[in-house]
Amino acid sequence: MQKDSHDNVPGLANWLLSKAVRSELHEELLGDLKEAYGARIASRGKAYAALMYWVDVIHLLLGFSSFPFFNKQNSTIMTGHYLQTFLRNFARNKAYSFMNVLSLVVGMGVCLVICQYIYFELNYDRFHDNYRNTYRVIIEEVNTDLKETSPSIGYSFGMSAKEEVPEVKRCMRIQRFNRGAVVTNPVNQLIFHEEVNDVLFVDHSFFRMFNYPIKKGDQESLFDDKYNVVITEETARKYFGDDDPIGKVLTINGPPSPGDYTVTGVLKDLPLNSHLQFDFLVPIENYIEFGWGGAVKERGGWNGFSVATYLTLDESADLDLVCQKLNGLIAQHNDKGIVKNVILQPIADIYMKSNIYSDAGFINSTGNMQNIRIFSVISFFILFIAWANYINLSTARSMLRAKEVGVRKSIGAFKKQLISQFIFESMLLNMISAILAIGLAFLLLPFLNDIIEKEIQLSLLQNQMFWFWYLGIILFGSLLSGLYPAFVLSSFKPISMLGTNKTDRIGNVNLRKSLIVFQFLTSLLLIAGTYLVYKQTSFMKSQELSIELEKILVLKIQQTTIDTAVVQSNFNSFSNAILGRHIVSAITSSTVVPGQFGINQYRRLGQPESAAPYTRSIFGGLGFSETYGLKFITGGPFTEDMQEEVVIINESAVHVFGFNSPENAIQQKLAIGNGQRTIVGVVENFNWHSLKEPHVPYVISLTNVRRNPYLSIKMSMSDIPESLAQVESTFRSFYPDQPFEYFFADDTFNRQYQSEVQFGKIFFSFAALAIFISCAGLFALVSFSATLRVKEIGIRKVLGADDRHLVLLLSKEYVVLISLATLVAIPVIWYGGSLWLRNYATRIHIGVDLFVIPVMIVIVIAALTVSQKTFTTAQGNPVDSLRKE
Amino acid sequence: MENKGLGEFEELVLLAVCIMAGDAYGISVKKEVEKHSGRSILLGAVHITLYRLQDKGFLRSEMGGNTEKRGDRRKRLFKITAAGMKQLRASQDVRQKMWKLIPQLN
Numbered sequence: 002m003q004k005d006s007h008d009n010v011p012g013l014a015n016w017l018l019s020k021a022v023r024s025e026l027h028e029e030l031l032g033d034l035k036e037a038y039g040a041r042i043a044s045r046g047k048a049y050a051a052l053m054y055w056v057d058v059i060h061l062l063l064g065f066s067s068f069p070f071f072n073k074q075n076s077t078i079m080t081g082h083y084l085q086t087f088l089r090n091f092a093r094n095k096a097y098s099f100m101n102v103l104s105l106v107v108g109m110g111v112c113l114v115i116c117q118y119i120y121f122e123l124n125y126d127r128f129h130d131n132y133r134n135t136y137r138v139i140i141e142e143v144n145t146d147l148k149e150t151s152p153s154i155g156y157s158f159g160m161s162a163k164e165e166v167p168e169v170k171r172c173m174r175i176q177r178f179n180r181g182a183v184v185t186n187p188v189n190q191l192i193f194h195e196e197v198n199d200v201l202f203v204d205h206s207f208f209r210m211f212n213y214p215i216k217k218g219d220q221e222s223l224f225d226d227k228y229n230v231v232i233t234e235e236t237a238r239k240y241f242g243d244d245d246p247i248g249k250v251l252t253i254n255g256p257p258s259p260g261d262y263t264v265t266g267v268l269k270d271l272p273l274n275s276h277l278q279f280d281f282l283v284p285i286e287n288y289i290e291f292g293w294g295g296a297v298k299e300r301g302g303w304n305g306f307s308v309a310t311y312l313t314l315d316e317s318a319d320l321d322l323v324c325q326k327l328n329g330l331i332a333q334h335n336d337k338g339i340v341k342n343v344i345l346q347p348i349a350d351i352y353m354k355s356n357i358y359s360d361a362g363f364i365n366s367t368g369n370m371q372n373i374r375i376f377s378v379i380s381f382f383i384l385f386i387a388w389a390n391y392i393n394l395s396t397a398r399s400m401l402r403a404k405e406v407g408v409r410k411s412i413g414a415f416k417k418q419l420i421s422q423f424i425f426e427s428m429l430l431n432m433i434s435a436i437l438a439i440g441l442a443f444l445l446l447p448f449l450n451d452i453i454e455k456e457i458q459l460s461l462l463q464n465q466m467f468w469f470w471y472l473g474i475i476l477f478g479s480l481l482s483g484l485y486p487a488f489v490l491s492s493f494k495p496i497s498m499l500g501t502n503k504t505d506r507i508g509n510v511n512l513r514k515s516l517i518v519f520q521f522l523t524s525l526l527l528i529a530g531t532y533l534v535y536k537q538t539s540f541m542k543s544q545e546l547s548i549e550l551e552k553i554l555v556l557k558i559q560q561t562t563i564d565t566a567v568v569q570s571n572f573n574s575f576s577n578a579i580l581g582r583h584i585v586s587a588i589t590s591s592t593v594v595p596g597q598f599g600i601n602q603y604r605r606l607g608q609p610e611s612a613a614p615y616t617r618s619i620f621g622g623l624g625f626s627e628t629y630g631l632k633f634i635t636g637g638p639f640t641e642d643m644q645e646e647v648v649i650i651n652e653s654a655v656h657v658f659g660f661n662s663p664e665n666a667i668q669q670k671l672a673i674g675n676g677q678r679t680i681v682g683v684v685e686n687f688n689w690h691s692l693k694e695p696h697v698p699y700v701i702s703l704t705n706v707r708r709n710p711y712l713s714i715k716m717s718m719s720d721i722p723e724s725l726a727q728v729e730s731t732f733r734s735f736y737p738d739q740p741f742e743y744f745f746a747d748d749t750f751n752r753q754y755q756s757e758v759q760f761g762k763i764f765f766s767f768a769a770l771a772i773f774i775s776c777a778g779l780f781a782l783v784s785f786s787a788t789l790r791v792k793e794i795g796i797r798k799v800l801g802a803d804d805r806h807l808v809l810l811l812s813k814e815y816v817v818l819i820s821l822a823t824l825v826a827i828p829v830i831w832y833g834g835s836l837w838l839r840n841y842a843t844r845i846h847i848g849v850d851l852f853v854i855p856v857m858i859v860i861v862i863a864a865l866t867v868s869q870k871t872f873t874t875a876q877g878n879p880v881d882s883l884r885k886e
Numbered sequence: 887m888e889n890k891g892l893g894e895f896e897e898l899v900l901l902a903v904c905i906m907a908g909d910a911y912g913i914s915v916k917k918e919v920e921k922h923s924g925r926s927i928l929l930g931a932v933h934i935t936l937y938r939l940q941d942k943g944f945l946r947s948e949m950g951g952n953t954e955k956r957g958d959r960r961k962r963l964f965k966i967t968a969a970g971m972k973q974l975r976a977s978q979d980v981r982q983k984m985w986k987l988i989p990q991l992n
Contacts, residue, residue: 028949028959028960029911029949029960029961029962030912031957031959032959032960033933033956034929035957035959036953036955037913037916037929057928057930060930060931061929061933064930065933
């Protein structure tokens with residue numbers, strides 16, 4: 002057979018065919034199938050070919066099958082009989098059967114959706130053909146005992162790696178537009194702000210290294226000119242509508258390389274599971290030449306301004322050896338004396354295993370392995386709850402079928418046959434549920450997408466391995482849940498079952514009870530988890546931040562004029578005009594907004610560069626501390642007479658730089674690179690970032706408005722539409738060429754808690770489903786035992802028992818079980834809760850409410866479930882129940 | 887017509903086998919029938935029909951050459967038998983006779 006991986010026909014289908022069809026037919030059938038498959042790949046693509054392959058195989062199976070299953074008369078008769086028995090039993094007890102199937106369907110459906118989510122998260126960037134040998138270069142700096150990793154490295158590194166290390170087949174460098182850009186289509190005057198990550202500088206090798214399909218344009222000549230741009234389908238629609246964008250011009254306005262770019266290519270919309278999400282690609286030569294006002298070129302591209310580098314290695318390359326060679330390359334050009342090691346990170350790992358802070362700017366979002374683990378455990382727990390229901394209900398119901406088993410046994414059924422009958426039933430029920438569960442998964446997926454704000458499809462269904470597993474898990478589950486009832490039922494002695502009195506207390510009551518405890522334990526834990534996540538999130542949101550975010554309106558602005566003085570004076574007149582409006586009390590410009598930051602290495606003047614700690618940096622204009630309400634311990638805000646060489650630091654920074662006290666820090670010098678900065682103020686620690694983290698050192702540098710893409714305006718919020726209209730009209734008169742785009746600072750700040758909110762929502766859904774399934778099982782079980790005891794209750798009633806006592810009699814068993822679940826749950830909640838809370842610098846204390854509230858919820862829901870049935874049973878007329886015999 | 891009748895699809899397949907003259911196997915027959923009838927047909931249907939026709943004695947078959955396209959597997963090549971030819975002619979005759987009897991076409 003051909004060993005070309007692209008031409009592989011679906012192996013599972015072949016296997017099926019070879020098992021089911023007479024062997025003398027194999028050669029020609031498989032040959033024909035393969036030929037048709039090849040032709041279909043060429044004409045309609047791989048997915049279509051695989052699908053049709055399956056259709057053909059199934060069709061052939063039906064036509065030519067010699068599978069024993071279809072041919073053996075005897076077992077077919079028994080199977081038919083089992084099926085009939087199953088259907089009769091199913092129909093006889095509709096409520097019970099419905100509950101059973103429903104809980105299985107829900108359990109499996111949830112499990113499927115979560116598997117799909119995990120599959121999506123774990124398969125980032127695997128659609129690239131050579132994802133296995135493509136790596137991103139990560140630089141690990143060993144610096145004052147601290148290891149810092151980051152993808153940033155000088156632009157010359159990649160090129161010389163390709164030239165000097167023979168294993169490197171391809172190199173690609175990537176950088177973003179420093180501060181986003183304003184993009185205009187000059188023909189129809191459509192104008193939009195594009196964010197930093199939307200516009201990327203890349204090498205031409207980008208299109209060979211990655212498989213982003215090109216919809217229009219010639220791959221070879223995409224970047225023939227420096228002012229070429231490749232856009233995505235979506236962007237093409239945004240700027241050009243239905244027109245053909247090729248050869249048209251887009252004006253990209255923003256540092257470092259504003260200009261008119263000609264569209265040379267359109268990429269198909271990016272796969273959702275790509276860690277790079279961009280709208281525009283422009284040649285990286287622009288960045289190297291113009292970046293940071295030409296400063297990028299200054300040091301020969303080895304230190305200082307950096308790009309991220311991706312390498313494709315030869316398939317046979319030895320990773321360690323390549324790393325050594327790359328290390329050597331860096332050492333040759335390293336003049337700072339800091340040890341730098343190269344780590345090659347497989348691109349498929351970038352999404353899951355990146356540190357979002359050091360990657361800031363290179364990646365939009367990262368996955369969270371902890372969440373994935375938690376979710377997969379929980380989804381399997383839910384599946385187990387559903388199976389526990391099955392076990393419970395079928396053993397509980399066994400007394401009803403005891404007579405059937407007795408008759409079968411007395412006319413000569415083997416125990417083996419009985420076991421296979423009950424396992425057959427369990428499999429059938431599981432299969433039906435499994436099919437319905439796929440339908441449910443389709444219904445549930447939009448809800449999940451809504452929560453996680455992605456557009457996941459049920460792509461798992463196209464994966465053959467998935468079907469193997471799905472089938473496997475369902476078979477395992479059917480055996481697991483079918484075996485016990487099957488053995489219990491088949492081991493009865495016929496004589497005792499055909500007699501009339503020994504109908505109750507069959508099967509192991511303890512097992513049933515412990516399964517109920519397990520179900521309620523799980524529900525309790527999930528409810529407690531939901532409550533904990535919710536409480537922690539709202540606690541963080543309600544904390545004092547020591548900065549003021551509520552009234553701040555942020556405008557996006559791109560300075561398109563090159564002349565700094567013009568930009569400054571225009572901004573000054575805009576500020577004055579808007580401050581004169583009375584609704585605005587302060588205004589400033591900055592590089593970042595709350596929740597974002599840059600990282601820089603400032604050090605105390607006189608200390609070596611290798612001792613410089615990483616500090617977070619904010620570049621802000623005049624009025625920064627006033628607008629954001631920073632509280633000064635000593636010193637004061639930026640003033641107009643200051644040059645761009647002053648900084649304000651926070652308390653943490655005072656300690657990190659080693660000053661004795663805030664007062665001692667004033668007027669001291671910090672060094673960065675070859676420059677110097679004077680400290681003019683020290684402020685209290687403030688929460689520019691989420692409260693997940695502790696306070697960290699911040700350095701706020703005074704900077705010119707030209708570099709700042711955000712204007713923060715402290716505005717009166719009493720009449721928002723009116724205030725906004727006023728700001729907009731002022732903005733338009735001073736910046737007529739800019740789109741008016743704004744947001745509120747507290748919104749972006751709270752988006753940092755997005756992952757907690759999502760986590761909480763998913764947890765909540767899990768909890769709701771778990772308790773739903775448990776209660777479905779409980780309800781069926783209670784109704785069952787109530788029916789069994791209906792005579793006992795009748796007699797008790799005749800003898801004078803009142804309704805309340807009867808309800809108590811029927812429910813007390815479950816009260817005991819739930820109390821037991823509570824006892825087990827408390828230490829688990831306490832331990833798990835404290836473990837989770839350790840992720841947060843600012844966190845709640847675990848109080849009694851964390852135990853009491855979930856328990857109350859479970860008790861109320863369980864009581865409602867149980868009492869509904871027990872009340873009707875207890876209130877029934879004893880005549881009805883005693884009369885039947 | 888004889889008692890071993892030909893279904894419409896069977897007839898198409900039989901005709902295709904005749905057209906292919908010696909190179910008739912699953913895929914080629916499928917393509918030929920699709921080409922002339924303009925509808926899309928499942929591979930399995932062709933195979934099943936070919937075997938049914940062979941069982942009726944209208945076709946005979948032998949294993950033929952292999953190609954790389956097929957993953958080095960041989961084809962089963964079908965040929966029409968004398969009985970098959972006769973059957974085909976018979977059904978053609980029936981039609982011809984009946985067509986002639988339609989009044990407005992004369």
